[in-house]
Amino acid sequence: MFSGFMVNAWIVATMVAIVGGAVGFFVVLRGSAFVAHAVPNGSFAGAAAASLIGVNTLIGLGVFSLAGALGIGLLGRRGRHDVATALTLVFMLGLGALFLGFSIEYAPEIEALLFGEVLGISTSEVGPTAGLAVACAVALAILYRPLLLSSVLPESGQARGVSPFGIELCFLALVALATTMTVPVVGTTLIFSLMIGPPAAARSFTARPAVAIALSIAIALVTVWTAIALSFQTNWPIGFFVGVGSAIAYAVGRSWRFVRLRRTAPLPQR
Amino acid sequence: MSHLLRAIIEPGFFSSASVQLAAAVGGLVAVVAAAVGVFTVVRGQAFAGEALGDIGAAGGSSAYLIGIAPLWGFIGIAVAAAGVMEMIGIQRARGRDLATGIVLGAGFGLAALLLYLGTTFNNTTGATVTILFGSIFALDRSILPAAVVFGVIALGIVTALYRPLLLSSVSPDLAAARGIPVRLVGSLYLVAIAVAVALSAVTIGAILSTALLIGPAAAALQLTARPGRAVAAAAAIGLAAIWLGLLLAYDSYYWPPHHRGWPVSFFVVTLVLLAYLASRALGRRRARR
Numbered sequence: 001m002f003s004g005f006m007v008n009a010w011i012v013a014t015m016v017a018i019v020g021g022a023v024g025f026f027v028v029l030r031g032s033a034f035v036a037h038a039v040p041n042g043s044f045a046g047a048a049a050a051s052l053i054g055v056n057t058l059i060g061l062g063v064f065s066l067a068g069a070l071g072i073g074l075l076g077r078r079g080r081h082d083v084a085t086a087l088t089l090v091f092m093l094g095l096g097a098l099f100l101g102f103s104i105e106y107a108p109e110i111e112a113l114l115f116g117e118v119l120g121i122s123t124s125e126v127g128p129t130a131g132l133a134v135a136c137a138v139a140l141a142i143l144y145r146p147l148l149l150s151s152v153l154p155e156s157g158q159a160r161g162v163s164p165f166g167i168e169l170c171f172l173a174l175v176a177l178a179t180t181m182t183v184p185v186v187g188t189t190l191i192f193s194l195m196i197g198p199p200a201a202a203r204s205f206t207a208r209p210a211v212a213i214a215l216s217i218a219i220a221l222v223t224v225w226t227a228i229a230l231s232f233q234t235n236w237p238i239g240f241f242v243g244v245g246s247a248i249a250y251a252v253g254r255s256w257r258f259v260r261l262r263r264t265a266p267l268p269q270r
Numbered sequence: 271m272s273h274l275l276r277a278i279i280e281p282g283f284f285s286s287a288s289v290q291l292a293a294a295v296g297g298l299v300a301v302v303a304a305a306v307g308v309f310t311v312v313r314g315q316a317f318a319g320e321a322l323g324d325i326g327a328a329g330g331s332s333a334y335l336i337g338i339a340p341l342w343g344f345i346g347i348a349v350a351a352a353g354v355m356e357m358i359g360i361q362r363a364r365g366r367d368l369a370t371g372i373v374l375g376a377g378f379g380l381a382a383l384l385l386y387l388g389t390t391f392n393n394t395t396g397a398t399v400t401i402l403f404g405s406i407f408a409l410d411r412s413i414l415p416a417a418v419v420f421g422v423i424a425l426g427i428v429t430a431l432y433r434p435l436l437l438s439s440v441s442p443d444l445a446a447a448r449g450i451p452v453r454l455v456g457s458l459y460l461v462a463i464a465v466a467v468a469l470s471a472v473t474i475g476a477i478l479s480t481a482l483l484i485g486p487a488a489a490a491l492q493l494t495a496r497p498g499r500a501v502a503a504a505a506a507i508g509l510a511a512i513w514l515g516l517l518l519a520y521d522s523y524y525w526p527p528h529h530r531g532w533p534v535s536f537f538v539v540t541l542v543l544l545a546y547l548a549s550r551a552l553g554r555r556r557a558r559r
Contacts, residue, residue, distance in 0.1 A: 028368060031367055031368070032367075033317070033367040033368055033370065033371035034316070034317040034320070034367055034370075034371075036371075037317075037320070037371060037374065041477070078554075080311065080314065080316075080488070082314055082315075082316035082317055083311055083316055083484055083488040083546075085316070085317075086316040086317075086319070086320055086480050086481075086484045086485075087481070087484065087485055087488070087542070087543055087546055089320070089480070090477075090478050090480055090481040090484075090485070090539050090542075090543075091481075091539055091540065091543045093403075093477050093478050093539070094478060094481070094533075094535055094536045094538075094539030094540060095536065096403075097403040097475070097478070097533045097535050097536050098532060098533060098536040100399065100403065100533075101531075101532055101533045101536075110398060110399065111382075111385065111386065111389070111398055114382070114398070114402070115382035115385070115386070116382075187382070189324075189378050189381075189382065189477075190375065190378055190379060190382065192371065192375065193371075193372075193374075193375030193376075193378070193379070196368060196371045196372065196375070197372060197375060200368055200372070236383055236386060237382040237383060237385075237386045239378070239379055239382040240379040240380065240382045240383040240386075241379070242375075242379065243375040243376050243377075243378055243379020243380070243382070244376055244379045244380075246372070246375050246376075247372050247373075247375055247376035247379075250372045
């Protein structure tokens, strides 16, 4: 399990969990679960296009996830945000279906793209993924304070010169960046599970942002490591374990919060 | 003139049995999805619709696994997922997206597993693409009665709930004050979404099914604010998108690069997006005047 080709999987998955857990904290804080679902899912078209014209998958994923993020940001500026997200997503998936129709890809490769494949990570992919992970971390460090402020108190953020639209675009770009590096491991459909399950669970345990981010990363690491180990043993798709693991983490977090609220205070009146 | 017509509509389009069936099922689905979708957009439940469609993939793949028509799987799982979402608190606006997302993640994970098992044990390669991206030309004639029944059920729920649903969508507090069981209405409506999305998944695929639910309805709501008219306009846009999509896909068998035809789903989704963008431009121009 720890030999040869699996080493790449462990390294990449660890980076994926760290970035996913950290970016996910803001996804949950801003209530942007739908966007976190749409950007990676839509980037599937990019991977399909990349395999069609024969370039590196990462480039296709990057271009399409950024385009999707931009499309959501611009379309949602006026009009309903969820409608803009849904339409951008289905259009990109439609393009994906088209590219898939053009190419002569084998079904297992498509499934690997959609639902993840631990064995598919070559040594040449570790370097670019690490680069993207560092870029994500730097971007997050720079954006940390304005993003936090405008997520929690949008009006006072605006008063202090943080443009909500600008921040939204930065945030979408960050999700796109995180998507690009995470897709090859976990697959387009389930990376968003990693971006909402662990952070939502972490927020049930603590209200302090820095602690919550750390905890979220820790939970994401446990989820991904368990998923890889189980996927290696059973040969089942890793996406299944990530999806279910994230849901379990969330359920544990919510039960903890429920029990603690019960003990410390009377139930809040609805 | 007839040459031009023949260039636009390939010969055999109207006489092909699979095209007729596709047009019948597609038309039915478009109308049901559009009518249900108007309320989905008004209530801001696009993500729930998307999630129910995606989770439906688990149902479609388990149907393949046990060898029944995918429609049953789509409907069964989508309705079950609607129940779970309702249970873990979809009715509160705060945390609603989160609950939806968690259910979606678990459901999609299940879909991944079932698709994997399906392709491994039954050797049905290609099922993944069929379930996720749809194949309306390969429908079986036997699903038509079931599709009609479920379509009627979804439309029936929306019609029966029309006024309370409208009020509780626009102002939940006012609806509660007038004695409307807001939560019950919301749950029943979620079932209607589940059925509409499942029908849509059979025609244009599980992960694209939101297109027919959200697109025509959102476009119609740009043009008119009156709910009755919006439903009618949405149904018209949905019908146009799916029928035009079928026509284009039929024509595309002669197009490059492979002469294998372009997927119907691509045309439908693109037409829906274009309709939304056009009606947005139109609506904004009218608002300025």
